[in-house]
Structures are given as C-alpha cells and as structure tokens.
Amino acid sequence: MSERYPGYDVLNKRHSMSWNEQTRQVIDQRLALDPDRHLFFSDDEWPTLRAVCDRIVPQTTARPRPVPIAAMVDDKMYKNAGDGYRFADLPSMREAWRRGLAALDAEAADRHRRRFHELDPLQQDALLQAVQDGKVSNGAWRDLPPKSFFTKRLLHDVVSAYYTHPTSWNEIGFGGPASPRGYVRMNFDRRDPWEASEARPGREERARRENERVG
Numbered sequence: 001m002s003e004r005y006p007g008y009d010v011l012n013k014r015h016s017m018s019w020n021e022q023t024r025q026v027i028d029q030r031l032a033l034d035p036d037r038h039l040f041f042s043d044d045e046w047p048t049l050r051a052v053c054d055r056i057v058p059q060t061t062a063r064p065r066p067v068p069i070a071a072m073v074d075d076k077m078y079k080n081a082g083d084g085y086r087f088a089d090l091p092s093m094r095e096a097w098r099r100g101l102a103a104l105d106a107e108a109a110d111r112h113r114r115r116f117h118e119l120d121p122l123q124q125d126a127l128l129q130a131v132q133d134g135k136v137s138n139g140a141w142r143d144l145p146p147k148s149f150f151t152k153r154l155l156h157d158v159v160s161a162y163y164t165h166p167t168s169w170n171e172i173g174f175g176g177p178a179s180p181r182g183y184v185r186m187n188f189d190r191r192d193p194w195e196a197s198e199a200r201p202g203r204e205e206r207a208r209r210e211n212e213r214v215g
Contacts, residue, residue, distance in 0.1 A: 010196075038070070056154070057159065103140035110138050
C-alpha cells in the first residue's frame with residue numbers, strides 16, 4: 001500500500017479490463033523472483049551487487065512486498081536482455097557489470113581494507129559518489145570509465161528494475177501496462193476513473209475509498 005495513494009494496490013487490477021493475459025504473465029514472473037537467488041552473478045559478486053542496490057534504492061525492512069532489485073538485475077543479465085543499444089565508451093552490458101563490481105571491491109579494499117558490502121552505509125555512499133564523480137584511482141577501472149559506468153549502467157539498470165515492479169507502481173499510483181484498456185485522459189492533472197487517486201491534505205479518506213474501488 002502507498003501513503004500517497006492510500007488503499008491502492010495495483011494488483012487489484014489483475015482480473016480487470018486494465019490487464020490482458022500477457023501482462024499478467026509478465027507481472028507474475030517479476031513477483032515470483034526469489035530475492036536470494038542469482039543465476040548470472042557469482043557468489044563473490046552477489047553480495048556486492050546487493051549492497052549497491054540497497055544504497056541506490058534503500059527500502060524499509062517493514063515493507064510487505066520489497067522489490068527484489070538485485071534479483072531483477074541478475075535476471076536481466078542472465079537472459080542477456082539488452083536495451084537495444086550500447087554506449088561506445090562502455091563494454092558490453094554483462095562485461096561492464098562484472099568489471100564494475102570487481103572495481104568497486106578493489107576501490108573499497110584500497111580505501112578501507114574491506115570489500116564494498118562490508119563497508120558501513122556512509123562509506124558505501126561515499127564510494128559510490130566517488131565513482132559517480134570519476135574520483136577513483138584503482139587500476140581495475142582501466143578502460144571502464146567510472147562516471148559512465150555509474151550513470152549509464154549501474155544507475156540505469158538498478159532504477160529501471162525498481163520501477164518495473166508493482167510495489168513501486170503503488171508508490172506512484174501507476175496502473176501498470178496500459179493493455180488492453182489504455183489511458184484516455186492524457187492532459188496534465190487529469191486521470192481516468194481506473195487510475196489511482198492521490199491523497200491531498202484533508203482528503204486522505206476520500207482517496208482511500210476511491211482507490212479501493214479502482215480496478
């Protein structure tokens with residue numbers, strides 16, 4: 001459930017006109033991902049990836065349906081589901097991730113004598129900021145531009161994974177893929193009756209009642 005969209009759960013649309021069978025299958029696959037399973041990344045790489053995902057998009061442990069971001073990134077790499085393009089200054093998607101995670105661990109060892117996932121959150125944030133700013137020095141970054149890796153690969157894949165999951169859709173009031181019903185009222189600040197209603201000060205209960213009817 002979302003505080004901004006009280007009472008709204010996008011999964012209530014499952015058997016409505018909003019989703020067709022193909023949409024349901026795709027979403028079911030995302031929901032079925034085991035957050036602890038990895039098929040592409042090695043046992044050595046996996047804790048580093050999970051730590052990175054936790055710092056890019058922190059999630060509360062109290063969340064009833066956390067987004068398995070690391071598992072989603074792993075699934076993308078395992079299936080080699082590319083974006084349809086490649087940045088000229090970066091190696092292939094899979095290679096960029098492998099080299100990037102290794103470089104993060106190497107940089108963490110230089111600075112703290114520990115691996116990235118063993119650092120405390122503030123140290124992890126500082127190291128990720130250094131990568132984003134291109135202020136890293138370990139030789140593992142050779143031929144892998146840190147700023148490009150951070151922006152075009154790491155940030156892109158982690159945030160994209162997060163916002164393809166129903167939990168994040170609830171946070172932003174998104175109804176999921178618009179098939180077959182679609183969206184009609186496309187003007188600013190207008191919504192279709194089957195879209196979530198955002199809570200306004202003093203209107204939270206009204207929004208809750210409206211969202212419980214959304215389907």
